[in-house]
Amino acid sequence: MIKLKNIEKVYRTSTIETLALNEINLEVGKGEFLSIMGPSGCGKSTLLNIMGLLDEPSKGEITVDNETISGFSDKKLAHFRNQKLGFIFQSYHLINDLPVLDNVELPLLYRSSSASERTQLATEALQKVGLSNRMKHYPTQLSGGQKQRVAIARAIVGRPEIILADEPTGNLDSAMGNEIMDILINLNKNDGTTIVMVTHDENMAKKTNRLVRLFDGTQVM
Amino acid sequence: MFKHLFKLIWKKKKSNFLMMLEIFVSFLILFAVWTLSFYNYRNYSKPSGIDHENVWAVFIDFNTDSDSLKNIYRDLVRQKLKTYPEIEAFAFSSSNMPYSFSSSNNNISYKGNTTHAEIMSVDPSYPDVLKMKLTEGRWFTEGDKVNKIKPIIVTRRMKEELFGNENALGKIIGEKDDKRQVVGVVSHFKFENDFQPESSCMIEPLGGWPSDMLVRIKPGTTVETEMKISKALVQLGKDWSVEIQHLDNMKANKNRIIWVPILILFIVCSFLIFNVALGLFGVLFQTISRRKQEIGVRRAIGATKGHILWHFVGETAVITTFGIILGLFFAIQFPLLNVFDLEAFVYIVGIVLAIISIYVLVIACALFPSKQASEIYPAVALHEE
Numbered sequence: 001m002i003k004l005k006n007i008e009k010v011y012r013t014s015t016i017e018t019l020a021l022n023e024i025n026l027e028v029g030k031g032e033f034l035s036i037m038g039p040s041g042c043g044k045s046t047l048l049n050i051m052g053l054l055d056e057p058s059k060g061e062i063t064v065d066n067e068t069i070s071g072f073s074d075k076k077l078a079h080f081r082n083q084k085l086g087f088i089f090q091s092y093h094l095i096n097d098l099p100v101l102d103n104v105e106l107p108l109l110y111r112s113s114s115a116s117e118r119t120q121l122a123t124e125a126l127q128k129v130g131l132s133n134r135m136k137h138y139p140t141q142l143s144g145g146q147k148q149r150v151a152i153a154r155a156i157v158g159r160p161e162i163i164l165a166d167e168p169t170g171n172l173d174s175a176m177g178n179e180i181m182d183i184l185i186n187l188n189k190n191d192g193t194t195i196v197m198v199t200h201d202e203n204m205a206k207k208t209n210r211l212v213r214l215f216d217g218t219q220v221m
Numbered sequence: 222m223f224k225h226l227f228k229l230i231w232k233k234k235k236s237n238f239l240m241m242l243e244i245f246v247s248f249l250i251l252f253a254v255w256t257l258s259f260y261n262y263r264n265y266s267k268p269s270g271i272d273h274e275n276v277w278a279v280f281i282d283f284n285t286d287s288d289s290l291k292n293i294y295r296d297l298v299r300q301k302l303k304t305y306p307e308i309e310a311f312a313f314s315s316s317n318m319p320y321s322f323s324s325s326n327n328n329i330s331y332k333g334n335t336t337h338a339e340i341m342s343v344d345p346s347y348p349d350v351l352k353m354k355l356t357e358g359r360w361f362t363e364g365d366k367v368n369k370i371k372p373i374i375v376t377r378r379m380k381e382e383l384f385g386n387e388n389a390l391g392k393i394i395g396e397k398d399d400k401r402q403v404v405g406v407v408s409h410f411k412f413e414n415d416f417q418p419e420s421s422c423m424i425e426p427l428g429g430w431p432s433d434m435l436v437r438i439k440p441g442t443t444v445e446t447e448m449k450i451s452k453a454l455v456q457l458g459k460d461w462s463v464e465i466q467h468l469d470n471m472k473a474n475k476n477r478i479i480w481v482p483i484l485i486l487f488i489v490c491s492f493l494i495f496n497v498a499l500g501l502f503g504v505l506f507q508t509i510s511r512r513k514q515e516i517g518v519r520r521a522i523g524a525t526k527g528h529i530l531w532h533f534v535g536e537t538a539v540i541t542t543f544g545i546i547l548g549l550f551f552a553i554q555f556p557l558l559n560v561f562d563l564e565a566f567v568y569i570v571g572i573v574l575a576i577i578s579i580y581v582l583v584i585a586c587a588l589f590p591s592k593q594a595s596e597i598y599p600a601v602a603l604h605e606e
Contacts, residue, residue: 046600054600055599074525075525078520078524079525081521081522087518087521093515098228099228102225102228106522158523
């Protein structure tokens with residue numbers, strides 16, 4: 001599904017060069033639930049950004065669904081992200097000026113789908129995460145757990161094959177975190193969605209199929 | 222997408238209201254400037270109906286109050302001027318000659334219709350001096366002086382206001398001993414300045430008092446000739462004074478009275494609009510830098526650079542549209558209530574030009590910050606605090 005070959009990421013300033021990722025070789029199979037762990041600053045989020053085509057590697061090759069992502073135009077990358085990828089972030093990244101339903105509809109806005117189709121798909125996604133009663137609320141009126149469920153609904157509304165989650169339980173207490181984790185496990189098991197999750201929480205990582213550990217930008221396990 | 226933009230704008234209605242208000246005020250300013258400019262341009266582009274080149278305005282003080290003496294003096298002047306080959310034509314005129322600061326006007330009525338008209342008294346040779354062309358009828362002649370009813374020439378505007386679509390020729394205005402009959406119609410006659418709209422004007426044969434005149438000279442006539450003629454006229458009578466002015470200079474002076482205030486207004490408005498543009502630019506930059514995370518999210522979920530660019534331009538355009546709609550409500554009252562007695566078309570052009578200017582201004586201000594926003598790298602935007 002996702003194949004990373006000799007991925008290297010270097011951040012350069014005029015005076016300093018930082019190696020964020022070094023020779024990462026990783027393959028994520030279809031329907032797999034993979035977690036990435038490591039200490040802060042080890043390059044987990046950088047790796048996830050590269051897998052999510054939000055950032056470019058300095059060296060190496062990314063293949064998603066047997067398609068090598070190199071030299072893709074901005075338009076093609078955006079289309080690829082819209083169709084195949086869903087993102088969940090630690091701090092939810094919801095748009096506070098839009099009600100829940102509109103937040104969830106957002107990925108569909110960049111597709112040629114009608115307003116009624118968007119509403120229907122968004123409602124279904126919200127039902128899936130148990131928030132159909134909060135559709136007209138604004139994110140500021142929701143708890144952290146509810147916000148993350150909205151973010152999950154937004155990630156799955158376009159029915160992507162891959163979900164990339166960057167510490168989705170990081171800002172939640174354990175009970176909320178477990179709820180979110182259950183939703184992700186369900187998505188993986190029932191819908192066959194491939195999930196790559198960055199986490200600090202060993203317990204959460206244990207619930208996934210496979211664990212990858214990073215240390216100082218290098219894959220250690 | 223419009224609904225989406227509208228929702229975002231509505232949620233931030235308080236901050237957007239200020240921007241809308243700024244656009245509303247700018248729209249009204251631009252509406253006023255464009256309407257005024259278009260009105261004056263439109264008048265300017267119409268023919269003046271006279272040829273002011275090589276024409277002198279000669280102001281003679283005969284130093285007498287007697288009308289009979291003035292008549293004799295006028296004949297003396299006529300005879301003298303005929304001796305100069307440099308002079309093509311000349312005519313005595315009331316002091317409200319073209320581009321002068323004098324005016325003589327009155328309300329003229331005909332069967333319930335009234336017009337406020339400038340009234341000029343001139344010699345029959347007047348059209349030869351100013352090269353005026355009639356569209357209907359004839360000019361009055363020396364022979365008309367014996368008629369009881371004064372023959373008059375009217376402008377097309379006066380004809381339309383008094384007689385509508387009827388034929389003006391032969392129509393008699395006035396009562397009892399003060400009757401005038403229309404013998405000719407002139408289409409264009411701008412006697413105040415080049416920016417003057419079509420006006421009512423009535424030209425009648427010379428009465429008793431005028432001692433001012435218009436003189437058409439041959440092209441290339443020198444200053445020496447001007448001095449020679451001036452001197453010769455002064456010497457015709459005791460304590461006469463003569464002043465010669467060039468009609469093109471008089472016209473330039475009168476034009477200046479119109480265009481200088483417009484230019485000042487234009488400069489002041491440009492300064493105001495420049496400030497508004499700077500304000501908009503700043504607000505948009507601030508808005509975009511506050512919404513970097515949102516930009517990151519949109520990019521992550523499938524927005525292209527183009528989507529981001531047009532999203533912000535679109536948001537600005539929607540706010541602008543609301544500001545313009547508010548402004549339109551006020552602007553449209555001008556043609557509806559016929560304020561300042563201008564044609565509705567002038568206001569409509571003013572409105573259209575103001576709308577175009579506002580959109581150009583706002584989109585130009587929005588484009589650069591929006592372009593900057595679209596260039597933000599998604600991974601970077603998502604980690605902005």
